[in-house]
Each structure stands twice: as structure tokens, then as C-alpha cells.
Amino acid sequence: MTDDVLLTILIVLPFVGSLLAATFRPNARNSEAWLAGGVALICLFLLIFAYPSLVEREVLRSEAEWIPALGLGFSLRLDGFAWMFALLVTGIGFLVVLYARYYMSPNDPVPRFFSFLLAFMGSMLGIVIAGNLIILLFFWELTSIFSFLLIGYWNHTAGARDGARMALVVTGFGGVALLAGVVLIGQIVGSYDLDQVLASGEAIRSHALYLPALVLILLGTLTKSAQFPFHFWLPNAMAAPTPVSALLHSATMVKAGVFLLTRLWPVMAGTPEWFWLLGLAGMAALVLGAFFAIFQHDLKGLLAYSTISHLGLITMLLSLGSPLGAVAAIFHMMNHATFKASLFMAAGIIDHETGTRDMRKLGGLFHYMPVTATLAMVASAAMAGVPLLNGFLSKEMFFAEAIETHVHSLLDTSQPYVAVIASTFAVTYSLRFIHSVFFGARPRDLAREPHEPPFWMRVPSMFLVLACLVVGIFPAATIGPYLLTAVQSVLGDRTPVFSLAIWHGFNLPLIMSAVALVAGALLYLALRNYLQHSPVGPPVLRHLNGRHLFERGVILLSLKWSRAAEMASSTHRLQPQLRILLLAAALAALVPFATGTLGLRWPTASDLDPALALVWLAGAACAIGAAYQAKYHRLVALVLLGGAGLATCITFAWFSAPDLALTQLLVEVVTTILILLGLRWLPKRFEEIRTDENPLRRRLRRSRDLGIAVAVGAGMATLAYAVMVLPVPETVGSYFLERAYTEGGGRNVVNVILVDFRGFDTLGEITVLAAVALTIFALLRRFRPAPDNVGSPLQQRRQNAFDEAEPDRKAGDTLGDYLLVPSVIMKWLFPVIIVLAIYLFLRGHDLPGGGFAAGITLATAFILQYLASGTIWVEDRLRILPVNWIGLSLLLAAMTGMASWLFGYPFLTSYSQYVDIPLIGSVPAATAMVFDLGVFGLVVGATVLMLIALAHQSVRNLRASRTTTAQAVREES
């Protein structure tokens, strides 16, 4: 099997398994376990199978192209250290799967569990065998995400949700820092490839960016490995199902941090910064973790703090910068994984059998489950560092290293004492774990009678404990060669001579071990009674609760500070916001004058055309009048707005823009109808003088606004004039003029630009139009008018009252009479306007017209019918379905664009030709016309939808009031 195949299977198989696992039935515990266990076993055997060639060639590699432009390859790399870790991941992974088969209840939805577990396994393998720091980081983040999902597996409990979130926030924060650190390393080395990074240790350590890179990488690794002061997420992650705690939060994921530190050890260790930062963090975690562990009452809580402490030990060993320290660190990673995973399994079994994990309630379980108790005792002894077990060996190595002097400093001198104190604590909590659970008074008021778990549930734990024993008794014969391979792959030429033996003679480390064992036992005896009744956490320090600090921090950051920042920088009131926006826009307009790109010159009015001047005299008066009247006389203001619009329309026509004039005129019509429809829902406003505001303040406010308005107006006029008198530069316009006919097949250049040259923009614009129309439609479906607008308007009520008073009239007659002549004309105009719309559409490519103008025209035809005869009358006779118009037209426009793909051209390439039609003659035909048809239909649909949705409100309201009246009548009778 080639390296490529091997490494690819290692990475891909767990993820494939994960996808497959997600498809099983919710209670398929057996098949899930077969699948997941099978995947883990295959990976495990592949690794064992690969070992000989690994020893022979040192590193197995696989390279695949990923983003060549950035110099990033998808490279995988398996060396001795990675092999050992991968073995741990798959081996313990397999045991945990087996254990989980019995641990998970039939009520738990297991596909989710096993799917996440497999995906985690794949991600962890990815970290381990990544040959490139970016890839490593990618899988690093994946493990954080799957850890989040697995901690939150029982998402109906608040503890699981909070713990999951906390873990994600802390490790996610670390991931960002790590990314930054890795990028710095990449900048220093010039590559992210692990081989190249490992080869440039000297360059990294002497670089100016070494310290920032180190700090960032430490932030990433210390958060992941739950080191002080980021340790608090780990105890809260114990809300996860126990198999998850065993695999992720003791054996593998939390070791990713120290794994990366070991990976980078050859290139980053050995500096004072490394020693101090890592040494302090490690020592704090070692001592505090062990101390806190004593005072936990939850079995898993004790194990979590113990894990923090042991990871601190590894961190401290790595901080020393001595090769023997690194050997001890690697060895302890393996040892810790074996005994801690087995202890977690024991804790899970106890929880499973008794229904509680509180050590104060437990006791005397040896009587009920002797096998489990024996297994837990052996593992626990390994954790305490009792001779003949693997934990003892690495702890002795640690003591030996602690005695050595590495960097002359207080930190170094204190290490032996700290080591003994921490070991004492470790002995105490290990004893407590065993004694309070398996011995002493038998438990009372348990939910059920405890007994031994199923045989296969004990097997994983049994296997791990056996490993502890075998390694502990015959270290050199069992783990020796593999450890050497792993150490050599990290240290290379600096690999020291180390001997794995139980007996090194009477030396200082042995005495330290003995002291710790005795002191720890005495400490437990002293604390025993206190621990039975104490609250959770050590005295005094229990108030230093990392979880509370974290939660308060989160609230401070995401709620209080963000709200304060929002209050300080903005306002909930729209009026001042609009003012600020306008002032900012006005200031921006000054930039071209300030930078001198636009000069000011004295205006000349030489070529003034009196006719247009007259038009604008009226237009300007309309604009000012609209501004003046908009508060009290809305209808007048609306009419005046129309006047200003007409002046604009004439201006377009005057200055050679017939298309614009046409569109502006039509839009004026629909805008007026739209706002007229809106008027119905606004409150009455009487011309009264407001008394609650200080008149002086009011005048000041209005003067300020007037000032802004005049300034903006004057500025806009100046800017427009300054540009208009400049000579015409060479613009892109000539390009379109030259090619509109030859390449677009149309003479109306504006239309050709819209539907051909810039067709993609137009497609975007009609999409916006469709979105706006649908938004309006959706908003109005939930429209609730203000109470004073609910009934019929005053005029309607008066007319109806008049009609009802007369014996020969019925309601609505007055309105009908009043609009008789206009409505007849409007009805008869219907076909005429339709023909006009078709005409405008068809001529659009060659003459003023086109989809936009034609669309609004047709929409107007529909609206006129509504105006003439009322909503109900029209809708009884005509079904318009504007939403269908919008959807089909958008589809048509997009499909026209896509059709050019069939001929091998880019999106929206148009084709034009003249077609001879009998009788009519030669007619221009371009695919752009089809696109324009889409524009046309969409404009029809959108305009009609907007206007009709608004018009329907009155009818809906009427219906509603009718039903309430009917109900009232029924209730009375």
C-alpha cells in the first residue's frame, strides 16, 4: 500500500463513517457500534501495518495539490510521534466506542453521537498527521467544533449547553490566536510546510517576531489543553456523556495543545521566553489543578481537575527545553491517556450503576462490583504514581528533571518542591477517588441496587489497566522501542540516552516519590471528614470561580459594553440619524473642491432658453411648495411633487433623453397613485400650534434644518454647475455608440446598453425590484392599521349615509355617479393602453421605449381598471397573478442569459439578426429582446403587486369590519 493511500484512508475513512452513521435509525446502538468500531479498528490496523516501513523510512508522506496559487498543498505526514498519537486516537477511540455501546441508553439518539464521535476521530487524526500548519489548524478547529457538539449532546440540559458554549468560546478564541501565530511562523519561514518549519528553528528563534508568534501559539495551545488560566472550560465540559470525556477530554483532544507544543519544541523551545511563559503556566496548572481536584465531589469533576494537573505537568516538562524533559513529556502523554481514560470509564460505570457521581453519597461499592473496583484501583494507583505502574515511571522522570537546573532562576529552584507538593495532592485525590467510592459505609437511598456492568462494558477498562501494568513492569521491553521512534522523530540528533527501568537505585527522585506517597496519604486522612460535608471547591479559592468570571465577562462584553457602545455612538431616533447621514453626504461632496479636482468659476447665463426657464420657474415653485405644504396639506404636496416631476420629465426630453422622459412620465403616474393609496392610512393633522415645545427652541431647530437644506441645495447646485461647464472627456459612451448597432443589433443605444452590454446589471436591478415588491407584499399581509384608520374614511361614510337616506339609492351610488364619465373612459382605454405597451416594447431596441417603459405602461392599464371600477369588480373579472409574472419573468431573463452557455459563450451573450417575416418584412430579432421581455414582465408584476397590495388593505379592512358587524348582530339576537 502506498503512503498516499494509507494516509488518505486514515483521514477520509472516519469522515465517511461519520456520514454513514448519521443515516442510521435513532436506536441502532449495535449497528452504530459495529460501524464506528470497525472504522477505528481498520485505522488502527493500518497504523500497525505501517510501522515497519515507518521505522525504515522515518517519515511517510502524501502530497496533493490544493491551492497552488498560495503555495498550499494538502500534505500529510506520519512520523514516529504522529504514529504514536494516531495509535492513541484510534486505539482508545475503539475502546470508547465499545464502551459507549453499553453506556448510551436506548433512548438516546445514537446516530448523532457516533457520527460526531467518528468525525472527531477523523479531525484528531488530521491534526496528528497534518504535514502543513494550515491543514493542522483546519483540523484543530474541527476538533473544537465536534467537541462543542459532543459536550452539548444532551442538549436538553442547561449544563450541557453552557458547558459546550464555554468550551467553544475558549478553544475558538485560542484557535484564532493560533491562526495568527501560525501565520507569523509562515511569514518567518516563508512556508507552512511542517518539514520546512521544523528545519528553520534557528531562524524562528532569532527572528524579531518570535515573541509575538510564541505568545499567540501559546494562547492557542494552552486554551486547548485547558491550562491555567484557561482551564475552567474543562470541568464544565464534563456535562458530556462519559465516553466523550474519556476520549476527548482526557486522552486526545486536550492533548492536542501539548501535541503541538511538542511538535514545535525543536524549533521554539530553549529560549528564556519559552521557559518562563510555559513554565509558569504549567506549574500553575500542575499545582492548582491537583489542589482543586481534592475538593471536588463529582467523580468526573475530580478527574477533570486531575487532567488539568497532569497536562500542566507535561507543559512544565516541555518548558524546560531539555531533551530528557521532552522524552518524559511524550511518555507521560501516553501514560496519562491510558490510566485517565480507564478511570473515566470507571466513573461512567459507577454513574451508570448507581445513578450518581457524588462521592459524598457513594461508598462501599467494592462489595457490589469487585472487578470494576479493582480495575479503578489499579488505574488510580497509576495516577498517583505508585511503583510497578506506568504513571510511576514518567513521574520519576519528571522528578529527575525537576531537580536538574536548566535556567538559573527562582522558578527553576522551586521546581522540586512544587513537584513534590503536586504529587502529594495527586496521591490525596487518587486515594479519595478510591476510598470514598469503593470503601466505607455502603450507600443509602440510591436509585437502584448497584451491580457489575455487562462484561463487554468492563473490557475496555480492563484492557487499559492491563496496559498500565505491563508498561509499568516491563517498560523497556514493551513501550521502549516505540517511544524511541517517537522521541527520535521529534528530537532527531538531540535524542538523549534514556533508560526505562523501574529501579534506578536509591536516588533523590525515589525519595521524593516516597515522601509524596506518605504525605498524600496523611493529607487524605486529615481531610477525610471535612470532605464529607464541605461545599464544592477548596477553601477560600472556591470563590475564584472561573466559570462565573467567564460568564460575567461574556455578559460584560456581549451585552453591557456593546450596549454602552451602541448608546454612545448612535441613537434609536431616526430623525437625528437622517441628519447625520445627510451632513456626512454633504461633507463628502466637498471633497472634489477641497482637493482641487473641480474648480469654481463665475457662472454665465448666456444661452438661457426662456421656454425651459419658464418650465423650471413652475418646477422650482412646485418643489418649494411641496416642501412647504407636506405637513398639513398632503394632497397638495403630492400634486406639487407631480409638478416637479413633470418639469424633470420635460428637461429629459429637452436634452436628448427621450427614453428617460418617457419612463419618468410613467413613473410619475404610478408614484402618484401609490402615495394616494398610502394617504388613507395616515392620521388626520390639524393646523394647531403645539404648546409643549419652547417656541425659541422650535425656531432654532427649524432654522438649523433650513440651514442644512439650503447648504445642501447650494452645494449640489455648485457641484452640478462645476461639472457641467467642464469640457466633455472621452467617455465609455463612444464605445457603446460605435458598437450598439454592429454588435448589439439595435439603434436605441440606451436600450442596447440596458439589455445587452450591461445586461447583467439589469438582471441584478430587476431582481432587486422583485425583492422589493415581494417585501412590500409580505409586509402588507401582516399590516395592522392604527385604530383611527380602521373604520371607513369620513367622506365615504358621508356618501354612504346620503345614499342610504334616499329610498331609491344604494351605498356607493354617489361615488359611481361622480366617476361615471372618467370610469367609462378608463375602461375603454384598457385595450388601447395594452396596445401602446406592446408597441413601446417592440420598438424599444431601435427607438425610445423598451421593457421598463412598456412594463409600467401595462401596469398602469391594470391600475386604471382598479381606479375605474373598484377592486372587487375588477378581481371578479380579471385574474392578474402578479407574483407569477414576477417569478416567470425573472426565470425568463435568467434562462435567456444561460442559453448562451449552450453555444459556448459567457452568461448573457446576446445574438442578433434580421428575420424576414411575410407581409411585415425585415424585422430585427435579438436574444436581447427576449431578455427585455423578462424585464417587461417583471416590471409589470412588481408594479401591479405593490399597488394592488396597498389597495387591498381598504377592502380587507372593510371585510373585517363587516364580519365584526355580523358577529355583533348575531350576538344581539
Place this chain on the structure above:
Amino acid sequence: MALLLATCIGILAGSGVWLLLRPRTFQVVIGLSLCALAVNLFIFSMGRLRSGAPPVLASTSGTLADYADPVPQALVLTAIVIGFATTALLLVVLLAARGLTGTDHVDGQER
């Protein structure tokens, strides 16, 4: 002619801005429409003012010497239609806000 049009753009923009700063929703809607007119004219005028030269080709090809610049016209044409749509959206949002808050003050409450 440039002076006339520039002045008119200024008057439209000034009236529109005055209304945008007013507290009533209807005033803001009218103000926005006036501003839209001013801005459309402004963009259009960037192509310079010429009479009697619409960009409708008489032969198979043309130059800027004979025809008005079509690009600002194309820009403004879609702007007019989109302007109508946004006015409609603003109007409906303000109507809905009036229904919810009971006031037609833009801040959602009387001061």
C-alpha cells in the same frame, strides 16, 4: 442652460433635504421623492446638456460628436424605476410603523 439646470437641481435637493429632516413620515416620503428627482437630474447632467441629439443611431455607428452620451441615461433609467420601488417600500414600512406605534413620527414616538 447649465446654470439654470444646476439651480433647479439645487432647489429640488434643498426642498427634499428640508423634508427629510421633518418629523412626519409623509414629509420624509415626499422629501425622498424630491431628492430622487434632484439626484437623477444630477447624474443625467454629468453627460452634459445637448439638445436634439438623442442616442438613437441614424446609421450603423455613431460618435459622441453627433449623439448625447448614452451611459448616464442608461444609469438614470434604471434609477427611476428602482427609485419608485424604494419609495414604495419606504411608504409601506412607514405605514406599518404607524400601525404598530400609533404615530406617524419617524422616531416611532412623539417627543
